[in-house]
Amino acid sequence: NKELRGFGTINAPISFQNASSLRADDGTLTIGGAINEVSTIGTADNDGTLNVVNAWNSNVAGNIVLNGGTLQGGAITVANANGIKGRGLVSSRVVNNTRLEANVAASTLVFETAANDNDWDGGGNTGILAASNGGTLEVRDNATFTYGGTVAATGGGRVYAKGFGLNFASTSTVNLTAATLETDESTSV
Numbered sequence: 001n002k003e004l005r006g007f008g009t010i011n012a013p014i015s016f017q018n019a020s021s022l023r024a025d026d027g028t029l030t031i032g033g034a035i036n037e038v039s040t041i042g043t044a045d046n047d048g049t050l051n052v053v054n055a056w057n058s059n060v061a062g063n064i065v066l067n068g069g070t071l072q073g074g075a076i077t078v079a080n081a082n083g084i085k086g087r088g089l090v091s092s093r094v095v096n097n098t099r100l101e102a103n104v105a106a107s108t109l110v111f112e113t114a115a116n117d118n119d120w121d122g123g124g125n126t127g128i129l130a131a132s133n134g135g136t137l138e139v140r141d142n143a144t145f146t147y148g149g150t151v152a153a154t155g156g157g158r159v160y161a162k163g164f165g166l167n168f169a170s171t172s173t174v175n176l177t178a179a180t181l182e183t184d185e186s187t188s189v
Helices: none
Strands: 003-010 021-031 035-043 048-052 061-073 076-078 084-090 094-096 099-102 108-111 128-131 136-140 145-147 150-154 158-162 166-168 173-177 180-183
Touching: 021 061, 035 048, 035 084, 076 084, 094 099, 099 108, 099 136, 128 136, 128 158, 150 158, 150 180, 173 180
Parallel strands: 003 021, 021 035, 021 048, 035 061, 048 061, 061 084, 076 094, 084 099, 084 108, 099 128, 108 136, 128 150, 136 158, 145 166, 150 173, 158 180
Antiparallel strands: none
């Protein structure tokens, strides 16, 4: 039930029991070993960069929380129930099988890769793009994406598809409650 914060390199496997957390702070924390178990992993604030070198599945974590800063490195299969939440930048490729959510008031959570190769709704076309509490989820891409998942925004939240449009498949759901869905290009519903 402790938290390890800092910067440097960990090349050993990570197995944090119970409610223990690992957060990048004051620089870059590079994880070169396998992540086997952790309650919360992410960044402590704006000056933290979490660099997970190898591709990984987030089902080994209860929570992935960015409190600013950057999550980068290998591809992430987002499979933990809570997904990735907070504010900051995720430059790792994501396959969103569960949830990407901006939930910090007046802040933005950005997902962008240099190759524009994120899978916004995951392998089963069930991923959720969400914004709540006045936060903005900004997903960046360069081509129209056929989306089968759910967009859910509440409480002044905003889901913003920057640089592309979404073509909502018949399996998709858009749920806006006092919130906004914005796309830079035409969107088919």
